Amino acid sequence: MKTLLQNREVLLAVLIVVLVLMVGLVTHDFLQLSNLLAVYNDTSILIILALGQMLVILTRCIDLSVAANLALTGMVVAMLNSTYPDVAVPLLVLAGALLGLMLGMINGVLVWKLGIPAIVVTLGTMSIYRGIVFLLSDGAWVNAHEMSGAFVSIPRTELLGIPVLAWVSVIVIAVMVHFTRHRRLGREIYAAGNNPTAAFYTGIQVGRLQFVAFSISGLLAGLCGYLWVSRYAVAYVDVAAGFELQVIAACVIGGVSIMGGIGTVQGCVLGALFLGVINNALPVIGVSPFWQMAVSGAVIVIAVIANAKSERKAGRIILKKAALQTR
Numbered sequence: 433m434k435t436l437l438q439n440r441e442v443l444l445a446v447l448i449v450v451l452v453l454m455v456g457l458v459t460h461d462f463l464q465l466s467n468l469l470a471v472y473n474d475t476s477i478l479i480i481l482a483l484g485q486m487l488v489i490l491t492r493c494i495d496l497s498v499a500a501n502l503a504l505t506g507m508v509v510a511m512l513n514s515t516y517p518d519v520a521v522p523l524l525v526l527a528g529a530l531l532g533l534m535l536g537m538i539n540g541v542l543v544w545k546l547g548i549p550a551i552v553v554t555l556g557t558m559s560i561y562r563g564i565v566f567l568l569s570d571g572a573w574v575n576a577h578e579m580s581g582a583f584v585s586i587p588r589t590e591l592l593g594i595p596v597l598a599w600v601s602v603i604v605i606a607v608m609v610h611f612t613r614h615r616r617l618g619r620e621i622y623a624a625g626n627n628p629t630a631a632f633y634t635g636i637q638v639g640r641l642q643f644v645a646f647s648i649s650g651l652l653a654g655l656c657g658y659l660w661v662s663r664y665a666v667a668y669v670d671v672a673a674g675f676e677l678q679v680i681a682a683c684v685i686g687g688v689s690i691m692g693g694i695g696t697v698q699g700c701v702l703g704a705l706f707l708g709v710i711n712n713a714l715p716v717i718g719v720s721p722f723w724q725m726a727v728s729g730a731v732i733v734i735a736v737i738a739n740a741k742s743e744r745k746a747g748r749i750i751l752k753k754a755a756l757q758t759r
Contacts, residue, residue, distance in 0.1 A: 440687040444702040455713040475708030476601035482682040484649035486700045490625040491642045492692030493550035499675040500561035505532045505657030510574040510667035517580040529654040536650015540643030576665035587663040626693025685735040
């Protein structure tokens, strides 16, 4: 039992259950199945983005532009739907995902080919993508009455009693589990982040894998661009402003090492769910928005401290020449 509770994912799952039960003591409605499904549905976009971010962090990088990517792709698909309402929604979803993929590839190329630190690249593209949203829309909103019925209804449509939005996150989770556990590319991403020098000597191109991770993160952000604007039926410049911090926090809380090479899909999902429960529970028990931010921030700091304590000690680099050639 002691060994089981030392497992990060198990401990996090227990904390989520305890948190849900504690909130349920205050308000019994919180424990209803419909409400718990609503909490998961509310967290679905965070889960999808966190899984893309996990791959980036596994390669010792970070993607600060993920929320700006979502805002830009969301605005583009919303404007396309507003201008051409007869275009099939699946085509718009595909267009958003491909645009997000392209934006992620830009980050990946800059990090891989130019050797610019990921935090610098994505900080810059974050501002660029937000600026493009403003230029495209001229600061105007795309509201619900300008969107077609099919465009806004798909994420809310229920299949087997569960909204499509939640089903999309379940599918993404399943794909990511398969990718990280059973695909060579997924395993190489772990190897590249765990020990870039050793990975280089086994024939793994670390820079190429960073490009792949940024591309997948961008693809998922593009998908979430449609999901976000259609679910909330509005698109504007500041959509998901600051949401990248929630995405990174979900990864850190879920045990994804900021030093790369360590992290699991289930841990990442649990980290996102933990934040989702907190975000939904605090308003229910009457905590003011200011204290909500403080509590969320405290949880993130505690998670970072816990991660830092569990980090392995850095090994001594013997083959320095190889270390320089891994990019």
